[in-house]
Amino acid sequence: MIRTTRRTALSMFAATAIGLVTAAGLSTAAQAADAIKIGILSLTSHSPSIIAEGKGYFTEQDLAVEFVSFQAAQPMAVAIASGDIDFGMTAISGGLISLAEKGAVRIIGGALQETPEISGQKILASKAAYDAGLTSPDKLAGRTYGVTTAGSSFHYMAHKIADKSGFDRSEIKITPMQKVPAVIAALKSGQIDAWSIVPNIAGALTKGPEVVEIGKVSDYIDNYQVTTVFTSTKNVTENRDLVTRFLAGLSKGIADYNAALVDKTMSADEVAEITGMVHKYVYADQPIEKAGPRIAAGAMRINAGAQLNIASIEDQLAWFQSEKLAPEGVTMADLVDTSFVETY
């Protein structure tokens, strides 16, 4: 019989610990040399980069792309600042502006945009609140409104609704829930009254009995530039060629995405091919039969050639500063580099 004394137990423990440490050290080695890293969220709005990679548009530009998945917009901006990824594409957050002020990141192009002719982000209410009279967004005064964090796009949308409806911003009770699933849980169980979200998630929610659609974001914000493309200030100043090549590849991906899923001018086979590519990263936990329609349902227009709506960015920056969610000293020049894409 093997006897474990205190001494042998200790030495076994030490050996295991050393083994683990060495294993961890070894696994971090070996990285591709000439690669760019793109941060993505598992949302359909990130499809253009995925399509550009799948169709070889980045390879045409001599770029070896690696995708890095994120759970929220905010960490993606921080990862650009820390140099862990090169390009990102998300909504403008307070964190992004703060990092731009510190000279770490720059917006270089536009992506997802609200347009009147395409079904965009929806404003939702919980069934309980709807029954209690919250039947349209202008009745949101005195109601709780779910956001992920302070200074997120949801926060901006809530206040824009208040502005347009003519009641004070402070009358909407902003309730931070940190993550989208937590907001969904709170909305379904009626613990918050309202929320706004992209159409594919909104569609899935309003199918159930707990959530009711009460309006559209595009009725309250004109030509809202929802997401932007951004990179590090270092890339903007020192690697202009790399940024240009990335945007060229991305633009082709955007064109395919709009043609396949928004304008629906592509053949069914081509659409299926593109949906297949996107499915590798979006709704990857569901079979393609289920995921395909959900990917198609979530399609909102992405600006061709990554054009940037400067007026919308200015409005968003002004809102962040008026709510003291961004430092007062930030200028548009700190935040945006308009030399890469067309702006309007």
Next chain:
Amino acid sequence: MSLDATNELGAQPRRNVSELQQSGKIKPVPFRGGGFVHSRHRFIAPILFVVLVILWEIGSQTGFISNIALPAPSEAAGAMSDLFETGMIWNHLSASLYRLVVGWSLGSLIGVFVGLAIALFSLVRAGVSPFISALFPIPKIALLPLFIIWFGIGEGSKVATILFGVFFPTVIATYGGVDNVDRNLIRMGQSFGLSWISIVRKIIIPGALPAILSGFRISASIAIILLVAAEMIGAEFGIGAYILMAGALFATDQLIAGVAMLSVLGLTVGWLISRAEHMLLSWRA
């Protein structure tokens, strides 16, 4: 061996010693007790703290420490003074203190009761202690979504997160403390015919108190750690909510100011428990 013989042997070296001392061949042995006793150095910690902060400020001003990596202490102090100027600090502090005090007190109270029950009644120990071991390692943060459904996004889920975080270490500290009470003292009480309740009240609880109080020290720190997690959901005010908002906005000066508030809270709680130890454990001296 007879007693006489031992005396003979014992007397032998003593005579030699006195002879040796007289002849000066032996040195007197100095007192070797003492040592391993802490002497008080009141000013070391504040001086070290000030020196570190000054070095940090110099590093930030010269650009050795990047502004993205860490804000200068003066910026953090600015964020802190903003809090005082706007009066927001009282909103944050009162919200957090309420959650801490209610969560920690209830968790400790229930924890001490359950811990004593486990320690004193074998039936409870057999039934409950496996559950304690099974539930203790569950991160309370992981249960937060469930807490929201159970207790709502109001104060309930926040207090519950802290309560559960405090409960388990308190139970373990309490029954561990009781288990370590000197058995001889208990047996002495039994020999003197003390009743069961007297033994518990006069021997077991005072004997376990040092362990329970050091358990409080740990559980109070856990409560402060969990404060940030508790205020993740639907909190408008609170130090944790302030820190999370600063993180989301990447306002690192506010982040450091918030973390400094947590540290001050930790120091205060540590000092309060030291006072409690001083009062409750004065019999040890």
